[in-house]
Amino acid sequence: MAKAAKFELTDDSVVVIVGTGAGGGVLANELAQKGVKVVALEAGGRYLPEDYVNDEWESFGQLAWVDPRTTSGDWRVAKDFSGLPAWIVKAVGGTSIHWAGASLRFQDHEWKALSTYGPVEGASLLDWPIDAAEMAPWYDKAEAKLGVTGVGGRARLPGNNNYKVFEKGALALGYKDVHTGNMAINSADYDDRMACQQTGFCFQGCKWGAKWSSAYTDIPRGEATGNLEVRDHAHVARILHDDSGKVTGVEYFDKDGNLQMQKARVVAVAGNSFESPRLLLNSHSSMFPDGLANSSGQVGRNYMRHTTGSVYATFEQPVKMWRGTTMAGIIRDEARHDPSRGFVGGYELETLSLGLPFMAAFLDPGGWGREFTTALDSYANMAGMWIVGEDMPQADNRVTLSNTEDKFGLKVANVNFSDHPNDVAMRNHAYKQGQAIYKAVGATRTLPTPPYPSTHNLGTNRMSERPEDGVVDRNGRAHDVPNLFVSDGSQFTTGAAENPTLTIVALAIRQADHIAKEMAAGNV
Amino acid sequence: MTRLNKQGLTRRALLSRAVAAGALAVAGPGFIAATDAAWAVEVTAISEHEMATLLQMARDIYPHDRVGDRFYAVAIKSYDVTEQKEMVAEGIAALDEAAKKAGFDNYLAAGWEDDRVAILRSIQDTPFFQTVRGGLVTGLYNQKDIWPIFGYEGESFSQGGYIDRGFDDIDWL
Ligand SMILES: Cc1cc2nc3c(=O)[nH]c(=O)nc-3n(C[C@H](O)[C@H](O)[C@H](O)COP(=O)(O)OP(=O)(O)OC[C@H]3O[C@@H](n4cnc5c(N)ncnc54)[C@H](O)[C@@H]3O)c2cc1C
Numbered sequence: 292m293a294k295a296a297k298f299e300l301t302d303d304s305v306v307v308i309v310g311t312g313a314g315g316g317v318l319a320n321e322l323a324q325k326g327v328k329v330v331a332l333e334a335g336g337r338y339l340p341e342d343y344v345n346d347e348w349e350s351f352g353q354l355a356w357v358d359p360r361t362t363s364g365d366w367r368v369a370k371d372f373s374g375l376p377a378w379i380v381k382a383v384g385g386t387s388i389h390w391a392g393a394s395l396r397f398q399d400h401e402w403k404a405l406s407t408y409g410p411v412e413g414a415s416l417l418d419w420p421i422d423a424a425e426m427a428p429w430y431d432k433a434e435a436k437l438g439v440t441g442v443g444g445r446a447r448l449p450g451n452n453n454y455k456v457f458e459k460g461a462l463a464l465g466y467k468d469v470h471t472g473n474m475a476i477n478s479a480d481y482d483d484r485m486a487c488q489q490t491g492f493c494f495q496g497c498k499w500g501a502k503w504s505s506a507y508t509d510i511p512r513g514e515a516t517g518n519l520e521v522r523d524h525a526h527v528a529r530i531l532h533d534d535s536g537k538v539t540g541v542e543y544f545d546k547d548g549n550l551q552m553q554k555a556r557v558v559a560v561a562g563n564s565f566e567s568p569r570l571l572l573n574s575h576s577s578m579f580p581d582g583l584a585n586s587s588g589q590v591g592r593n594y595m596r597h598t599t600g601s602v603y604a605t606f607e608q609p610v611k612m613w614r615g616t617t618m619a620g621i622i623r624d625e626a627r628h629d630p631s632r633g634f635v636g637g638y639e640l641e642t643l644s645l646g647l648p649f650m651a652a653f654l655d656p657g658g659w660g661r662e663f664t665t666a667l668d669s670y671a672n673m674a675g676m677w678i679v680g681e682d683m684p685q686a687d688n689r690v691t692l693s694n695t696e697d698k699f700g701l702k703v704a705n706v707n708f709s710d711h712p713n714d715v716a717m718r719n720h721a722y723k724q725g726q727a728i729y730k731a732v733g734a735t736r737t738l739p740t741p742p743y744p745s746t747h748n749l750g751t752n753r754m755s756e757r758p759e760d761g762v763v764d765r766n767g768r769a770h771d772v773p774n775l776f777v778s779d780g781s782q783f784t785t786g787a788a789e790n791p792t793l794t795i796v797a798l799a800i801r802q803a804d805h806i807a808k809e810m811a812a813g814n815v
Numbered sequence: 816m817t818r819l820n821k822q823g824l825t826r827r828a829l830l831s832r833a834v835a836a837g838a839l840a841v842a843g844p845g846f847i848a849a850t851d852a853a854w855a856v857e858v859t860a861i862s863e864h865e866m867a868t869l870l871q872m873a874r875d876i877y878p879h880d881r882v883g884d885r886f887y888a889v890a891i892k893s894y895d896v897t898e899q900k901e902m903v904a905e906g907i908a909a910l911d912e913a914a915k916k917a918g919f920d921n922y923l924a925a926g927w928e929d930d931r932v933a934i935l936r937s938i939q940d941t942p943f944f945q946t947v948r949g950g951l952v953t954g955l956y957n958q959k960d961i962w963p964i965f966g967y968e969g970e971s972f973s974q975g976g977y978i979d980r981g982f983d984d985i986d987w988l
């Protein structure tokens with residue numbers, strides 16, 4: 292392996308990428324493979340499969356982003372987890388260490404939510420400036436990179452106990468599109484990664500490397516080219532620009548807390564949907580008093596988190612849902628757009644399991660007494676599923692700067708969120724269906740569980756055709772700043788029903804192609 | 816019934832005085848212990864009464880009949896420090912006061928869980944209650960030793976996962 296590159300702070304020929312998760316990690320590698328010099332700055336530390344722990348709270352302590360954030364709005368998370376609006380990772384590899392691996396393409400119509408659903412009161416629906424046909428080849432590349440099962444000739448994973456209960460109930464209800472999913476988890480050895488051993492701690496980092504994460508694939512491969520330098524414990528504080536309005540570099544706090552300045556030819560922001568807008572807002576200047584790339588006033592707006600919730604159920608006999616892949620199967624029948632159900636857009640149902648410690652924390656946050664504990668007494672006899680559906684973008688669901696400061700004295704993100712009536716109608720429909728599925732298999736009790744702190748964070752730097760409607764263009768390039776890009780889920784114009792990461796990865800591969808071409812043509 | 820209630824002399828209350836003392840014994844200065852001496856907690860900063868009350872409170876918040884007192888004792892042991900002394904003293908005093916209003920000598924004197932839970936409901940929005948409850952979520956359920964009682968198997972990597980150990984062994988469907 293070639294020695295990883297080291298670039299000078301004064302080297303203004305590099306692309307600086309902020310964050311090394313699903314978006315930033317992939318962009319870094321893709322650019323490095325094309326010969327572009329990249330400095331990737333990551334706020335967290337480096338952890339590899341040998342470091343991951345099969346223990347929920349210990350792993351949380353190792354990987355989770357626990358720097359302060361504040362919350363407002365009427366979502367229950369603001370009450371139960373007021374300082375933890377999202378459950379995401381701060382480490383090289385970002386939340387791709389945590390993720391379950393569900394890798395679904397958007398349905399074709401979901402790229403055109405406004406045209407398909409029509410205007411929805413209170414929602415800021417918009418069509419993406421790109422469509423399914425344009426994205427298809429990038430999805431192909433993303434699926435090949437991640438080794439997604441059920442496509443490209445790769446076999447699906449075997450179903451575990453949790454899946455078998457779910458499948459039986461689903462078929463009893465007449466659902467047809469039911470299977471073990473399209474997962475970025477190897478069902479057989481693939482791309483130097485081994486097959487899943489069904490250990491069941493997918494959220495805590497896959498110790499076998501069977502699940503794709505940029506931490507141990509794209510990052511080291513990018514480094515091996517000699518074109519990528521990853522600096523960990525490097526927290527970017529602000530993006531700098533010159534008098535012409537082009538960005539010139541970033542300031543960051545290094546591992547010793549010292550402020551450094553890295554020059555750049557291009558800056559790409561991929562800090563996940565709270566930190567990316569926070570960074571743009573914190574980068575305000577006399578030229579950009581409302582924050583960088585924010586002439587539209589759209590930075591931070593339209594925060595989406597998917598309409599989620601879980602349904603757990605207890606049975607007469609053991610299920611042992613924790614055994615095997617955490618997200619072991621899917622029902623897709625409800626993902627269609629069918630307003631006769633009382634809402635626009637659709638949702639997926641996917642199996643999910645939590646270990647006992649997390650179940651105690653998330654089953655009914657704040658709940659206590661026998662109603663709560665008798666459910667946990669039946670933990671071994673429990674099955675579980677997660678709802679993930681398209682939520683409505685709303686202008687006031689947004690990330691703003693809070694008055695709270697982090698340890699560097701930087702204003703932290705405040706996350707304001709309230710459900711749209713469409714979200715509530717969808718969740719209630721999904722709760723009903725989820726409970727019916729389990730009752731069809733003899734559930735003795737069903738538990739419609741409220742949403743967890745957000746795992747899917749989208750939309751706060753939305754992509755738009757017209758500069759006044761959003762923050763970035765069809766390539767993720769800021770409408771206002773020609774050499775500034777957004778490379779994570781915050782670009783999402785609308786959320787679709789599908790888990791977002793395959794789309795984040797496909798967009799990052801596509802964006803790398805665009806940036807490399809623009810650099811070669813001398814346009815940035 | 817109404818008259819008796821006002822005087823704090825419900826049948827349950829009368830019974831409870833006899834019952835409550837049996838569950839925990841103050842085992843010499845600075846200790847509380849199970850009557851069968853299966854476990855004991857040393858009390859240093861807070862009083863035995865406070866520790867015994869916290870223990871009962873923990874059981875009533877997250878009652879699991881197959882989980883022994885010793886696990887709850889571990890979960891609340893961290894309150895027995897000087898920094899928590901004032902918070903605990905005030906919280907338990909308020910809890911005992913709420914118990915008096917409900918017609919019991921104190922919280923521990925209420926012998927039925929239902930009665931104690933009603934007392935807890937009356938204080939459930941206080942910071943004291945929320946602190947104790949919140950602390951138990953990890954203090955109790957993150958004790959590896961209680962996991963087997965719930966059937967949870969914990970770490971599995973060192974055993975090669977469940978690929979050959981029953982990830983799909985369900986046989987009753
Ligand atoms: C438990 C869980 C399960 C999930 N399961 C799935 C799933 O099955 N399928 C799916 O599609 N998605 C899933 N997701 C979501 C998925 O993980 C995210 O969509 C994805 O990782 C987002 O990629 P990203 O690049 O936007 O951000 P991240 O992967 O979160 O990466 C952002 C990185 O930026 C760093 N950073 C932030 N700010 C700064 C700064 N100022 N300076 C330097 N670095 C910074 C962070 O530390 C972090 O490492 C799951 C998420 C969780 C939490």
Ligand code: SF4
Nearest residue numbers: 487488490491493497
């Ligand atoms: S179940 Fe499979 S994918 Fe999940 S952590 Fe274990 S080996 Fe990795």
